[in-house]
Amino acid sequence: xxxxxxxxxxxxxxxxxxxxxxxxxxxxxxxxxxxxxxxxxxxxxxxxxxxxxxxxxxxxxxxxxxxxxxxxxxxxxxxxxxxxxxxxxxxxxxxxxxxxxxxxxxxxxxxxxxxxxxxxxxxxxxxxxxxxxxxxxxxxxxxxxxxxxxxxxxxxxxxxxx
Amino acid sequence: xxxxxxxxxxxxxxxxxxxxxxxxxxxxxxxxxxxxxxxxxxxxxxxxxxxxxxxxxxxxxxxxxxxxxxxxxxxxxxxxxxxxxxxxxxxxxxxxxxxxxxxxxxxxxxxxxxxxxxxxxxxxxxxxxxxxxxxxxxxxxxxxxxxxxxxxxxxxxxxxxxxxxxxxxxxxxxxxxxxxxxxxxxxxxxxxxxxxxxxxxxxxxxxxxxxxxxxxxxxxxxxxxxxxxxxxxxxxxxxxxxxxxxxxxxxxxxxxxxxxxxxxxxxxxxxxxxxxxxxxxxxxxxxxxxxxxxxxxxxxxxxxxxxxxxxxxxxxxxxxxxxxxxxxxxxxxxxxxxxxxxxxxxxxxxxxxxxxxxxxxxxxxxxxxxxxxxxxxxxxxxxxxxxxxxxxxxxxxxxxxxxxxxxxxxxxxxxxx
Numbered sequence: 001x002x003x004x005x006x007x008x009x010x011x012x013x014x015x016x017x018x019x020x021x022x023x024x025x026x027x028x029x030x031x032x033x034x035x036x037x038x039x040x041x042x043x044x045x046x047x048x049x050x051x052x053x054x055x056x057x058x059x060x061x062x063x064x065x066x067x068x069x070x071x072x073x074x075x076x077x078x079x080x081x082x083x084x085x086x087x088x089x090x091x092x093x094x095x096x097x098x099x100x101x102x103x104x105x106x107x108x109x110x111x112x113x114x115x116x117x118x119x120x121x122x123x124x125x126x127x128x129x130x131x132x133x134x135x136x137x138x139x140x141x142x143x144x145x146x147x148x149x150x151x152x153x154x155x156x157x158x159x160x161x162x
Numbered sequence: 163x164x165x166x167x168x169x170x171x172x173x174x175x176x177x178x179x180x181x182x183x184x185x186x187x188x189x190x191x192x193x194x195x196x197x198x199x200x201x202x203x204x205x206x207x208x209x210x211x212x213x214x215x216x217x218x219x220x221x222x223x224x225x226x227x228x229x230x231x232x233x234x235x236x237x238x239x240x241x242x243x244x245x246x247x248x249x250x251x252x253x254x255x256x257x258x259x260x261x262x263x264x265x266x267x268x269x270x271x272x273x274x275x276x277x278x279x280x281x282x283x284x285x286x287x288x289x290x291x292x293x294x295x296x297x298x299x300x301x302x303x304x305x306x307x308x309x310x311x312x313x314x315x316x317x318x319x320x321x322x323x324x325x326x327x328x329x330x331x332x333x334x335x336x337x338x339x340x341x342x343x344x345x346x347x348x349x350x351x352x353x354x355x356x357x358x359x360x361x362x363x364x365x366x367x368x369x370x371x372x373x374x375x376x377x378x379x380x381x382x383x384x385x386x387x388x389x390x391x392x393x394x395x396x397x398x399x400x401x402x403x404x405x406x407x408x409x410x411x412x413x414x415x416x417x418x419x420x421x422x423x424x425x426x427x428x429x430x431x432x433x434x435x436x437x438x439x440x441x442x443x444x445x446x447x448x449x450x451x452x453x454x455x456x457x458x459x460x461x462x463x464x465x466x467x468x469x470x471x472x473x474x475x476x477x478x479x480x481x482x483x484x485x486x487x488x489x490x491x492x493x494x495x496x497x498x499x500x501x502x503x504x505x506x507x508x509x510x511x512x513x514x515x516x517x518x519x520x521x522x523x524x525x526x527x528x529x530x531x532x533x534x535x536x537x538x539x540x541x542x543x544x545x546x547x548x549x550x551x552x553x554x555x556x557x558x559x560x561x562x563x564x565x566x567x568x569x570x571x572x573x574x575x576x577x578x579x
Contacts, residue, residue: 022181029222040297066298066412091319091438093311095363099288099304110308112412112438121412121438123299131364136319151301
């Protein structure tokens with residue numbers, strides 16, 4: 001009986017090599033997540049309808065400028081609280097680099113927003129004013145994307161006269 | 163709790179990329195070094211280990227700690243991995259301390275590593291930023307330096323701190339590193355060099371920021387009985403403190419200062435704290451470590467500090483959190499030369515993260531090793547010169563810090579001989 005030959009099928013796939021001593025090669029890694037905003041979902045739904053939602057503690061009445069379902073101070077549940085669309089720059093920075101997926105957007109400006117009616121802040125992008133045109137205390141107002149991405153970038157801030 | 167001593171340590175030279183050695187090999191190198199330093203210690207005497215690495219993304223290998231454990235020949239002894247961002251090394255050291263303090267182990271190895279060169283710098287920044295709130299913060303830029311830059315701006319606004327003062331931290335730490343063969347970027351800098359390097363996130367330039375690196379570090383801790391058997395220069399882990407703060411900068415409170423024993427409420431009655439200008443977790447960690455270590459006046463009672471200078475600005479902020487000066491005086495503190503090698507309290511005599519590099523899981527243990535050598539007065543033996551040896555160093559502190567101060571450890575160490 002003839003001897004059977006076992007062989008892996010040959011393909012045209014190969015390695016992208018950077019070096020051979022030591023061997024350094026490219027290895028790709030990618031995945032999709034089925035991500036839930038869970039209890040924070042109404043916030044992101046709010047952005048899509050031009051509303052900025054914070055949360056208010058049902059016990060101590062503390063208002064969070066970035067929502068959370070339970071109060072950090074006393075552990076009580078919070079309720080949704082609509083925030084004003086106008087605030088002030090608490091701090092800011094213009095970034096000339098970023099994570100790889102954001103490099104194309106550089107330079108961009110990050111801003112911590114202070115609201116008159118909230119006890120904590122909100123992190124956002126500031127559009128239309130870079131490092132030399134803005135300072136701590138500058139009045140800014142919210143704008144919303146027309147076509148929502150259902151992520152935090154659906155809201156951004158601009159100078160009040162912008 | 164029983165007293166715990168550090169009996170040995172080892173580090174690899176941190177570098178931007180070490181493709182010749184994987185994480186197991188790097189830890190092995192640091193481990194061998196630490197074993198050679200205490201000839202009486204053999205692997206069979208070790209009761210177990212605690213492993214420190216920050217990111218499974220960088221390693222591209224889950225349970226990498228298990229692979230180090232077998233590579234070092236420590237199986238089937240117990241081991242656990244701890245993780246807390248940039249503070250992972252400090253948390254690892256404190257966990258190993260707890261293993262010995264509790265009596266569970268007589269000799270425990272704390273080992274840490276990170277291999278960050280496996281992705282490019284900007285992908286690395288993405289990985290690091292995944293350690294910020296991925297719903298509310300990450301999608302805005304995926305960039306931790308941006309968060310620190312906002313903290314720095316607010317510190318400047320509150321207290322009048324200047325970018326030149328931040329630059330002086332880079333000058334000091336890179337200059338110290340000239341005498342440290344383990345440092346990857348020893349250099350003499352001017353304020354102009356720092357300010358004219360590429361702007362990364364206003365006000366921080368490339369030279370205000372540490373470098374992602376590959377590297378490993380090991381610290382070996384022991385009970386009093388085991389330590390006295392192994393070395394005539396044991397270093398006591400005298401104070402252990404840790405603190406935390408909110409993941410999102412936006413959530414930080416604006417309240418009153420958590421006081422240290424040498425401060426008075428009067429001096430801070432107008433200060434809203436911590437806001438985004440200070441690190442509440444560092445203050446909490448320092449307070450606990452000082453209390454346990456019996457330290458009332460840190461500048462007078464500590465001979466040096468190795469602190470987490472991922473950014474020049476965060477070093478200035480941390481002077482204040484650790485009580486080396488009052489809140490608001492951090493800029494003047496560096497400008498006055500107080501944290502210099504010849505100053506009131508040398509800070510980062512090794513060159514710190516800015517000059518040595520920051521392979522995250524190894525960093526906090528590197529600080530322990532440098533502090534250990536300082537207190538043993540063996541810097542000359544390990545560095546080949548005594549330029550960085552703080553004369554007559556009897557007591558020091560190390561400070562490990564995770565992104566925007568979310569996890570922080572402060573550990574005080576002192577001579578046990």
